[in-house]
Amino acid sequence: MATIIIHSNTLNFEQAKIIERVYGYAGKPVKVNNHFRIQLNEAPTREELNQLANEIKVDINLLPDGFDTSNVKLVISDMDSTLIGIECIDEIADYINVKPQVAAITEAAMRGELNFEESLTQRVALLKGLDTSALQKVFDDRLFLNPGAETWISGLKEQSIKFALVSGGFTFFTDRLKEQLGIDFTRANVLAKENHQLSGSVVGDIVGAQAKADFLNELCQQLNIQPNQVIAVGDGANDLLMMNEAGLSIAYKAKPAVQEKAATALNFSGLDAILDFIV
Ligand SMILES: [Mg+2]
Numbered sequence: 001m002a003t004i005i006i007h008s009n010t011l012n013f014e015q016a017k018i019i020e021r022v023y024g025y026a027g028k029p030v031k032v033n034n035h036f037r038i039q040l041n042e043a044p045t046r047e048e049l050n051q052l053a054n055e056i057k058v059d060i061n062l063l064p065d066g067f068d069t070s071n072v073k074l075v076i077s078d079m080d081s082t083l084i085g086i087e088c089i090d091e092i093a094d095y096i097n098v099k100p101q102v103a104a105i106t107e108a109a110m111r112g113e114l115n116f117e118e119s120l121t122q123r124v125a126l127l128k129g130l131d132t133s134a135l136q137k138v139f140d141d142r143l144f145l146n147p148g149a150e151t152w153i154s155g156l157k158e159q160s161i162k163f164a165l166v167s168g169g170f171t172f173f174t175d176r177l178k179e180q181l182g183i184d185f186t187r188a189n190v191l192a193k194e195n196h197q198l199s200g201s202v203v204g205d206i207v208g209a210q211a212k213a214d215f216l217n218e219l220c221q222q223l224n225i226q227p228n229q230v231i232a233v234g235d236g237a238n239d240l241l242m243m244n245e246a247g248l249s250i251a252y253k254a255k256p257a258v259q260e261k262a263a264t265a266l267n268f269s270g271l272d273a274i275l276d277f278i279v
Pocket of ligand 1: 078079081235236
């Protein structure tokens with residue numbers, strides 16, 4: 001039996017007709033909480049699902065085999081372009097007039113064309129000499145949560161599911177979001193500074209792709225749970241190792257290389273649609 005999740009709390013006449021054309025009467029969507037599910041004897045391919053999703057303009061995902069939606073204990077998420085709608089480092093770079101250079105490197109790294117650690121070293125070096133007050137300006141004036149973020153996190157709290165934020169970005173931002181949103185665990189890079197200026201490097205080892213995966217496993221040990229009780233969410237190539245460890249991986253408005261490898265993808269919905277995987 002295959003379970004398909006339709007991430008919408010309503011289906012109009014046209015959408016229902018399209019679904020009936022594809023799956024017939026036996027594949028009728030059934031409402032569960034804020035979404036619909038369809039039970040099929042045979043699992044459709046990702047390509048078939050994508051085609052249907054694009055036709056009805058609603059995200060549709062197949063629940064992976066062996067993932068128990070009633071036994072989720074931890075959700076771990078990337079920060080930049082996942083929980084929040086910006087790449088912090090690109091915005092910081094704007095205050096020292098190197099945004100185009102930095103943003104181009106970020107983009108290539110997120111597509112998986114550059115090694116993340118190497119790309120971060122290059123980008124942070126371009127920030128050398130910037131007054132650290134720029135970090136607060138980015139937080140206050142430019143950082144915004146992606147749609148559904150607050151509903152998502154409060155929904156997890158209601159069900160006593162822990163939430164971890166892990167980022168190849170910086171603790172300056174994860175610390176403040178932790179406080180603002182009541183996040184349980186965070187990990188990110190520490191920007192080195194001297195005399196209120198950025199030194200152009202990070203302190204200690206870089207939190208890159210492997211460190212994100214390691215953080216997931218570390219939290220599993222700490223919480224005494226199994227990786228298949230974890231949902232991992234990300235948008236960039238440096239999230240893939242972490243996503244690979246989790247029971248369910250979600251590509252959120254992600255780069256093509258990430259969507260291809262993740263078990264599920266959200267392209268139309270807000271982050272609150274992640275709650276559809278937890279029932
Ligand atoms: Mg990201």
